[in-house]
Amino acid sequence: MPEKTIADAIHDAIRDEMARDPTVVVMGEDVGYKGGVFKITDGLQQEFGMYRAFDTPIAECGIAGIAIGAAFSGLKPIAEMQFADYSLPAYDQIVNEAACIRYRSNGDWGCPVVFRSPFGAGVHGGLYHSQSVEALFCHTPGLKVVIPATAYDAKGLILAAIRDPDPVMFYEHKKSYRRYKEEVPDGDYTVPIGKAKVQREGTTLSVITYGVGVHWALEAARTVEGEGINVEVLDLRTLHPLDLEAIAETTAKTGKVLILHEDNKTMGLGAEVGAFIAENCLDSLDAPIVRIGALDSHIPYNNEQETAIIPNPVVVTEAVRKLAAY
């Protein structure tokens, strides 16, 4: 079985799906001839032609709107927002159009579009190539929000997203693209949207996280392994709708919960997960819920300040030790 990066897993899955299904198209800035700034659509225009791998002007609102209209006419568009930071001009199209059409047409129309974006910090991208925007979209009914942490899941989830009858926001952590490799089977498989996954079994406490946080949590878990601390890592994979059952299950199992994400802490996904646990799982808790997120800031360009703002495995390890000792 070949080892693949997350970037290659997503690329190959899109390529295979376009070969299988002539209604699948990719569109966005630089996705065609250049193959995308992160090479996720590399070679697709050469293989499938200029319209199925469609280079657009710099017009995010237009890209989103055209993808939505194309979906009404029977295509399954994958619209790339070059950076999550730049998806905001498309916010109206995504939130007021894609997310609502099924509801406002009483179920008659659907909008099977995947909005893909690289997101996240740690690559010295500065304020406008580093943001985590997932919480903005998790608040909107009608949107599914997916963030894979591993290459296996990246392939299975992008295929599930393309085939989903509703709009899916698909975020790819840019620092994770080529950092983590694993075996990815050839051939067709999907990973269900809406299902979390225990990436590491443990008994002392649970880290509930997603995206690059999964890797920080796994690193922290390995660091404290010899100290009698046995960390469970729950990878949410889908942020909306949340797998509430899996959250309740891991909370019941360990009784101690640390919620981790790179996004700002205030009003981040951790607030929702924490509130759910507080409302529904209080009897399972042996310690207060702990949240770790970025320090409620914009992301600066220089290394010293960027490092100071976003979480890292060292911060997570310290928090894990403290929670284990509670």
Place this chain on the structure above:
Amino acid sequence: MSSVVETPVAALADPGDLSEEQLRRMYRTMVTGRLLAERFWILSRQGKTHFVITSQGHEAAQVGSAMAMNKGSDYLYTYYRSMSVALTMGFTPYDLLLSVLGKRDDPYSGGRQLPNHPSSVAWKMPSGSSSVATQIAHAVGSAYAARVKGEDFVAISYSGEGATAKGDFHETVAIASIHKLPVIFFIENNHYAISVPEQYELPEGGVANRVAKGYAMHAIAIDGTDVIAVYNATREARERALRGEGPTLIEANCVRLVAHSSDDNDRYRTDEMRNELKRYDPVPRMRNFLIERGVLTEESDAETVREITAEIRESLDRAEAAPAAEPEAARRHIFAEEG
């Protein structure tokens, strides 16, 4: 103030090979739109509906353009003033009344969306939001899909001239022009964005002029109160699109005879200004034209009005008695349902 006022009220365009039957159908649909709109405003005054937005003064623009499209294969992206497009496609006064009353059986949305936001899968009319100009991008998306799939259909977007100030319009008109996509941008220019007159919403020279120059694409301004001129222009635009000659913007100059909506008092216009607009009212223009040509008589016209009035009355009684929307279904259709 507007190019309509500068245009003399002339005879309608040559109907060419439109049959008398087609001309009568155009007129009948326009009258239905007019009488139904008047009933909507009464329902608003009676407190029976929460919101009314109508097409008085736009009937020729909407009926003429919708009749020129290929029903069932072309995509129509309407907006909140498109009630006469909906009637042209085949929705009935009863359907529209269910929408205005927010009833369970409202065919557009089950009573969820504001009234007059048409939606039909069979007639390829995707439900529109109330956001201005978003549907213009969707029409370009449908035209792009026609290109990808190699199918012969055309998309048309309906909007007011106010929509041409938005980014959605500029971003996607440009893309349609670059790739010569089969789409028609049908702009109903009533010269007001609610209260803001054209001189403060658009640079001088009108929409078509600006777009033709700025986006290197075919754009024409027509008398949007002449249903035949509108029909002819839209058919031609559709044929251009199918020949691969790209998009056309049609600026149909028309008049808004009433307030923007039931939430607007229209006090930014004087009675004199509104009276002046009546000279361009498309319904009597078409009526006079058909009587002069012997397609209608005074008697047959009066009979038509009586029939439509009776249909609206009977439809209203049924719509008022129709079941209300069900609170337990309020959270259905947020996502696709199984099976």
